[in-house]
Amino acid sequence: MYAMQEVKGQKRVSETLRRGEKMEEKLEKLKAEEKKIGMTEAWLRKHRLLYTGATRHPFIHSIRDGTIDIAAFKTWLAQDYLFVRAFVPFAASVLIKAYKESDDDTDIEVILGGIASLKDEISWFKSEANKWGISLSNVVPQKPNKNYCGLLESLMRPEVEYTVAITAFWAIEAVYQESFAHCLEEGSQTPEELKEACERWGNEGFAQYCQSLQKIANLRLQKASDDELKNAEVALLSVLEHEVEFWNMSRASV
Numbered sequence: 001m002y003a004m005q006e007v008k009g010q011k012r013v014s015e016t017l018r019r020g021e022k023m024e025e026k027l028e029k030l031k032a033e034e035k036k037i038g039m040t041e042a043w044l045r046k047h048r049l050l051y052t053g054a055t056r057h058p059f060i061h062s063i064r065d066g067t068i069d070i071a072a073f074k075t076w077l078a079q080d081y082l083f084v085r086a087f088v089p090f091a092a093s094v095l096i097k098a099y100k101e102s103d104d105d106t107d108i109e110v111i112l113g114g115i116a117s118l119k120d121e122i123s124w125f126k127s128e129a130n131k132w133g134i135s136l137s138n139v140v141p142q143k144p145n146k147n148y149c150g151l152l153e154s155l156m157r158p159e160v161e162y163t164v165a166i167t168a169f170w171a172i173e174a175v176y177q178e179s180f181a182h183c184l185e186e187g188s189q190t191p192e193e194l195k196e197a198c199e200r201w202g203n204e205g206f207a208q209y210c211q212s213l214q215k216i217a218n219l220r221l222q223k224a225s226d227d228e229l230k231n232a233e234v235a236l237l238s239v240l241e242h243e244v245e246f247w248n249m250s251r252a253s254v
C-alpha cells in the first residue's frame, strides 16, 4: 500500500517536472520571438558560457597567440581525421532525413554541399598529416573522440527527427567556424604553418555555409513540437560539451 503511494507520488513528481520543462521550452520560444531572433541564437545566449568554452578554448587561444605546442596540434590533426571520417555517415543521415522530412528543396543542396566539401577535407587531412610526418593509418581514437563519435551514432538513428539532427549538424560546424575564424582575426599571431588549417574552417565561404545551416535549423525549430524543441536543445548542449572535451584531449596530449 505504502509502496503504491510512493510510486504514485514519484509519477506525480516526474509529471510536474515534465510540465515544467515544457513550460520552459515555450518560454524560450516566446523570448526568441519577442527579440526577433531564431531559436538557435536564443539557446546560444542561454548557454553562453558553454558556447564560449567550446569556441574560445585554451587550445584555440594557443593557436591564436602562437604559443601552441606542435605535439598538441598533431594530436588534434590525427584525432580530427578520425572524427571527420565518422562525420561523413552522420552528414549522409541528415541528408536522408532532409529528403524524407523537409519540404524545402534547398535544404538538400546545402547539406550536399557540406558533404562534397568533406571529400576535399579528407584529402587535406591526408596531405597535412604527410607534411607533419604523421601516419594516419595507425591512429587510435582517444576516449573523448570515441564518445563524440558515439553521439554522432546515436543521432544517426532513424527515430531522431530531422529538426534535431540538423540542429546538431549546424552546431558541430559552427563551433569549428567560430573557433578557427578567431585564429585569423586581426591581431592574431597564428604561426604561418597553421594558417591553412585555420583557413579551412575560418574562411568566409564556410561561415556562409554555417549560416545557411543555422537558417534551416531556425525555420524547423519555429514549427517544432515541444518534444522536438527539448531534444534539439539537448543535442546542441551535447555537441558543445563534446567539443570542449575534444579540445581538452588535444591539449592534454603534450
Ligand SMILES: Cc1ncc(CO)c(N)n1
Binding pocket: 080, 083, 084, 087, 172, 173, 175, 176, 243, 246
Ligand atoms: C571535433 C570536430 N568538430 C567539428 C568539426 C567540423 O567539421 C570537426 N572537423 N571536428
